[in-house]
Amino acid sequence: MPPDDSEPLDDDALARLAESVRQLIEVTVTLDASPERLADAAAQIDAVVAALRDSVPNPPPPRYPGGPTAADVFPYDYVMGRWNPLAAPIRFTWQDPLAVGIARFGTAYEGPPGCVHGGAIAAAFDQVLNVANLMSGNPGPTARLETRFRAPTPLHREVRFEGWVTAREERKVRSAGRLLVDGTVTAEAEGLFIVIDVERVMRLLEPR
Secondary structure (H helix, E strand, C coil), rough: CCCCCCCCHHHHHHHHHHHHHHHHHHCCCCCCCCCHHHHHHHHHHHHHHHHHHHHCCCCCCCCCCCCCHHHCCCCCCCCCCCCCCCHHHCCEEEEEEEEEEEEEEHHHHEEECECCCHHHHHHHHCCCCCCCHHHHCCCCCCCEEEHHHHHHECCCCCCEEEEEEEEECEEEEEEEEEEEECCCCEEEEEEEEEEHHHHHHHHCCCCC
């Protein structure tokens, strides 16, 4: 049976599960095994999924529980969510006026051989700039995002994203960012965002 409301979600345990699934994804895109071994692994994974499905409540847990940091607000986020195994994830800090994100992209994010896919970089920039906006008091959705690729970004290396607000014109916010590997800029981004009251954004999540 799904857990009732009296059973608090174990943040650390869920993050650990997400990390295990993240490792499973990485192994899946790099392994070379016999059909028999692959079939056996698939059966074991199917059994785990079936067992966990009994613990999925309806409606699901809050997707945006809130908290003091962007990571607390977006724990299921595709880019930075510690509870989302699809996320790298990016670890954010606020170094006023910069939003700084540190990540290490594995083979699952590969585009050109040995390099991070441009789509993964663009998605990361979208969140990096959003965090910069949020922390500077200018939250709102993306209206336009432009990414320029200066050099290949290697896999399996620590990379550093930086994002900052460049201007605000009434409800329009312009932000910029860059991606560095060992001090070398491999990509840059510029974005236009529309400031919306946080409560209005959260109302979009309400059932209709």
